Amino acid sequence: MHYWLMKSEPEEVSVDDALAAPDATVPWTGVRNYQARNFMRDHMRIDDGVLFYHSSCAEPGIVGVARVASTPYPDPTQFDPKSPYHDPASKPESPRWMLVDVQVLRKTRNLALPELRADPELQDLVVLKKGNRLSITPVEPAHWRRILKKLDAKT
Template sequence: MTAPAPHAPRYWLMKSEPDECSIDDALAAPGATVPWTGVRNYQARNFMRDAMQVGDGVLFYHSSCPEPGIAGIARVASGTRPDPTQFDPGSPYHDPKSYPGQPRWLVLDVQAQRKTRLIGLPELRATPALADMRVLQRGNRLSITPVEPHEWEAVLMLSNE
């Protein structure tokens, strides 16, 4: 009997508003790990549920701020579980149509590994290897998008400049 093939690493870009959770906040959290709550898009939720695995690489992206861009490197640190904010009437992420027995929304943990210099949208757009990166595509507003291995490598090279 042969052992199952090891999980090939996947890569993701995950957007967070720095006022809510910045790369600095994540690095300062216990174990540098934060729950990725508040995902309220079905496609992003499905990425979390169906494709993301512990150990996958994450580009930690600051969004909805004066200078959006990649601010750090992280990894997926847990599998999914129901997002408790969907059940909390005091949360901005409350979903009155979601019930504990049938949760709609999921959360997973992300562990920050390091802060990078901010790699902003103009620099990302000016990098030929990133021309097809999903975050740069017109109309893309997803908070979680897959990143191709060559895009991951290109961002790592930019982050080390």
């Protein structure tokens, strides 16, 4: 089993939007970075753990716990000329961009960046590394356990 941190801008898809979707499941569309795509395409498996992270907002942070709910499949937005994620170079017979479905299991308090950074046990968490801008990053099992502990603590 693997663990992931997946960033979404709340205006695009928030944790509340995902919870309101059928089966609390949304397709993770719009990934246009090869490394993030490769994580989904080559490494994600159904039931892998996901930390749902709001980015590009007033207080970025982890706002939910989710799971990978599908195997990878072509992102349909790459073929839609009306989509901001349209990629005219991608062809249906050889799609460039993939996605997985993500099912939110529970909404959490916002575990914001300052609190993540303040925890010495999380100093190597990829999302905290200087210059990291990937929308999908792997999470070490020890980091996963520590974050879940922090989210479950009564604060």
